[in-house]
Amino acid sequence: MSQTSSTQIQLVRRPSGWPTHEDFRTVTVPYGDLEPGQVRVRNEFVSVDPYMRGRMNDSRSYVAPYALGETITGGAVGRVVESAADEVPVGAVVLHQHGWTDVIQADAGTFRVLADVPGVPLSVRLHILGMTGMTAYVGLTEIAGLKAGDTVFVSGAAGAVGTAAGQIAKLLGAKRVIGSAGSAEKVALLTEKYGYDAAFNYKDGDVRGQLAAAAPEGIDVFFDNVGGEHLEAALEAFNDGGRAALCGAISAYNATERPAGPDNMPNLITRGLTLRGFTLGHYLHLAPEFTERMTGWFAAGSIAYDETIVDGIEHTVDAFLDMMRGANTGKMLVRI
Amino acid sequence: MSQTSSTQIQLVRRPSGWPTHEDFRTVTVPYGDLEPGQVRVRNEFVSVDPYMRGRMNDSRSYVAPYALGETITGGAVGRVVESAADEVPVGAVVLHQHGWTDVIQADAGTFRVLADVPGVPLSVRLHILGMTGMTAYVGLTEIAGLKAGDTVFVSGAAGAVGTAAGQIAKLLGAKRVIGSAGSAEKVALLTEKYGYDAAFNYKDGDVRGQLAAAAPEGIDVFFDNVGGEHLEAALEAFNDGGRAALCGAISAYNATERPAGPDNMPNLITRGLTLRGFTLGHYLHLAPEFTERMTGWFAAGSIAYDETIVDGIEHTVDAFLDMMRGANTGKMLVRI
Missing domain, CATH: 3.40.50.720 (NAD(P)-binding Rossmann-like Domain)
Structure with missing residues (x-):
């Protein structure tokens, strides 16, 4: 067990038109020892996606708006570095929705352990296979x-x-x-x-x-x-x-x-x-069908992809804005 | 057998914006003796419908545009007054698509003989039951x-x-x-x-x-x-x-x-x-299902309707324009 601190990006103001850096803040969130049932995950890749822009507005949509002053949630993959939950052990690769942070500590139930698929880079779980x-x-x-x-x-x-x-x-x-x-x-x-x-x-x-x-x-x-x-x-x-x-x-x-x-x-x-x-x-029931077919296509070498990588959690807002402007080819990702 | 003449409305110019009387003409079309297989029908009601406006344009649509100089086709109901076809005898009530005319003489195969349904006025076959x-x-x-x-x-x-x-x-x-x-x-x-x-x-x-x-x-x-x-x-x-x-x-x-x-x-x-x-x-295969249900509802007295009637084939264009302006309540019909 250990203490650590994480760097997280939060929404502090609802953007009008194009978001600016002033709509966000970067905060340091300290984490104490794990509670029973919790795990600590160090993210490897954090996703920035177009739908996130909609959640920055306070308007009716299929998902609730982001709350002001809270860390922006969204897809990310990482590895468990400490665990107080047997089902999610240290070293496990996990997919989760805790979003724009380098480290996250939370209940084990909020992480999905990914089976290691040979030849599939971790980042791909956030796009082609995700x-x-x-x-x-x-x-x-x-x-x-x-x-x-x-x-x-x-x-x-x-x-x-x-x-x-x-x-x-x-x-x-x-x-x-x-x-x-x-x-x-x-x-x-x-x-x-x-x-x-x-x-x-x-x-x-x-x-x-x-x-x-x-x-x-x-x-x-x-x-x-x-x-x-x-x-x-x-x-x-x-x-x-x-x-x-x-x-x-x-x-x-x-x-x-x-x-x-x-x-x-x-x-x-x-x-x-x-x-x-x-x-x-609304279509998550199709996940097994999708995963089976896409894994097969991927393994057969039928799927090409590109990633546009930005390094460092502190550049997440830039990555998001660049993606909205179309600066990316393929999937825009932040590498931690 | 006999000769007769009919009054028919034809499109002579494609309307730009709202149609005007100058876009149409009324012609007298003489009919000679019936050919074998033909019948002569005296219309009782002629339909004017919004979709006809689209057919007056020379543009891609689900049905071909009306040809200039030909009689405007569309739904009508009438009675057979002469017949040279056994399957469509004199006195039969027929539904057809020959459109804006008081009398039509054509192959029997272009008319559908309607079974008489007690309590159902003929005009209703052009709207609620049609x-x-x-x-x-x-x-x-x-x-x-x-x-x-x-x-x-x-x-x-x-x-x-x-x-x-x-x-x-x-x-x-x-x-x-x-x-x-x-x-x-x-x-x-x-x-x-x-x-x-x-x-x-x-x-x-x-x-x-x-x-x-x-x-x-x-x-x-x-x-x-x-x-x-x-x-x-x-x-x-x-x-x-x-x-x-x-x-x-x-x-x-x-x-x-x-x-x-x-x-x-x-x-x-x-x-x-x-x-x-x-x-x-594209949905005519649903006609039996519709007819069964609607006939049942109609017979049960569950269906109210209105008709806005204009008398005389020579007023068909007025009826059409009034319908486009919303002057009708319920179905706009021309009674011959």
């Missing part, structure tokens, strides 16, 4: 009803969810997969590394025209991480019976005024389209 | 997945589809049904005759606020005939897991510029909402 990979899988299968032969469009395709979605779509039999991203480098990566058949840079403008050119026969499935213009473009490109899985709307997260919606909503009627929003929390 | 009733039924059940206990909101609730939808929702176990309409008289009718629990006049403005006041516990199902502000208001009022059946967007049909979409589309994600557009043509 929440972001499962988000891509559930969105394509359960929400959008992807069928073999479909043409699929993924917006924000170079992000953590988007890189997974394109590859999963192909593995599930999509005929053609089209992605959008925010730089020429990312666009190149989509076709060269991630199996996209076509890709374009949405910062070049005319998303509608670029999508139409990339999908001359229309699209059947849209996996949306961006919203706004991308959704409008998809509504224009949809074939009859098209289905959208709305996963994110990063274009709107930092808006201080509500952006206007698509001007072509009546296409939903004339083409028999379905738009369905989702968040993973 | 396409509009089935549209309401399919939208609530197959598209929106209505469950007992749901709170349902119907926009444009005093129209042909809306008056059916409110009653069907209650018969299927909805806890609370809320409707919007465009006049104080219609609003009163919704609660007094059609079983709506609450109703409001959308021409008073603030659709969002009026809906929120009428649905203090939120809505689970939205049956949309109007689009625009109504859809935006519903997205704000939806409970988690809410479902919309998008049936019509009459607010947009005569717009010359595309109206902006809802400013709150991200609610789809945070609340796990589904928006699904539909047109009846």
Whole structure:
């Protein structure tokens, strides 16, 4: 048993528009000896994700807002360094939701012990084999009803969810997969590394025209991480019976005024389209199915991925803001 | 056998915005003796419907545009006055799609002979027991997945589809049904005759606020005939897991510029909402189920309805325009 201190990031003010450093504070939290049933975990990787922006607002959503003055919670993986709980021993690798801290001490029940999978780096449990990979899988299968032969469009395709979605779509039999991203480098990566058949840079403008050119026969499935213009473009490109899985709307997260919606909503009627929003929390029953399939694909070498790593818990806010601006390729992570 | 002439309404110019009389012409079409296999039908009621506005445009939709210089097709019921086809004898009551004409002569196969149902007026086959009733039924059940206990909101609730939808929702176990309409008289009718629990006049403005006041516990199902502000208001009022059946967007049909979409589309994600557009043509396999249930409800006296009747084929365009402006309560029909 020992005492230690941890460095934690807390929300102290609700951001208006783009968050700034003044909305957060870094605090040192001391931990005393473990209580019976507790463990102490040293994090190795901490996740920063788009959905966290929504939790910084005090508004109705699928998860409660972050409380001011408390440490920001979210996905992280680490190793147990002390234990007063037999079921979570020292050395165990654990996944948890304690979030933006280098060390966390809490009841053993709040940590999930991960079986060691040879050849799977720990960080991957926070994305391809974790929440972001499962988000891509559930969105394509359960929400959008992807069928073999479909043409699929993924917006924000170079992000953590988007890189997974394109590859999963192909593995599930999509005929053609089209992605959008925010730089020429990312666009190149989509076709060269991630199996996209076509890709374009949405910062070049005319998303509608670029999508139409990339999908001359229309699209059947849209996996949306961006919203706004991308959704409008998809509504224009949809074939009859098209289905959208709305996963994110990063274009709107930092808006201080509500952006206007698509001007072509009546296409939903004339083409028999379905738009369905989702968040993973309602689909956790699909975790065994996802894990089995994704582990198989991963082991077969069918899954590429990128990580954008920022070192040091003290740079977590920078990592979060960079991710919101699209500075990452693949999954943005903070390495402790 | 005999010769006759018919009065038919044709589209001669594609309307820009609101149609005008100059977009149509009335012609006299002579018919000679019947060919073998043909029948001659004298219409009793001709239908004018919102979807016809879409067919007047030369744009991609679920049905082909009306051809210029041809008679406008659509639902009608009439009686066979001459027959050269044994299976469709003189005196038979028929439903057909030959549209805006007082007399039609065509192959017997293009007419469906209706069994006489005691107590069911012929006109009802064009709405409650016909396409509009089935549209309401399919939208609530197959598209929106209505469950007992749901709170349902119907926009444009005093129209042909809306008056059916409110009653069907209650018969299927909805806890609370809320409707919007465009006049104080219609609003009163919704609660007094059609079983709506609450109703409001959308021409008073603030659709969002009026809906929120009428649905203090939120809505689970939205049956949309109007689009625009109504859809935006519903997205704000939806409970988690809410479902919309998008049936019509009459607010947009005569717009010359595309109206902006809802400013709150991200609610789809945070609340796990589904928006699904539909047109009846893809759900005709549900006709036997619909007919059985609706005939039962009708026979039990559970279904109220209104008709707004305009007399004379020469007034069909006026009837159509009045319907688009909301001058009708219940189903707008032309009586020949």
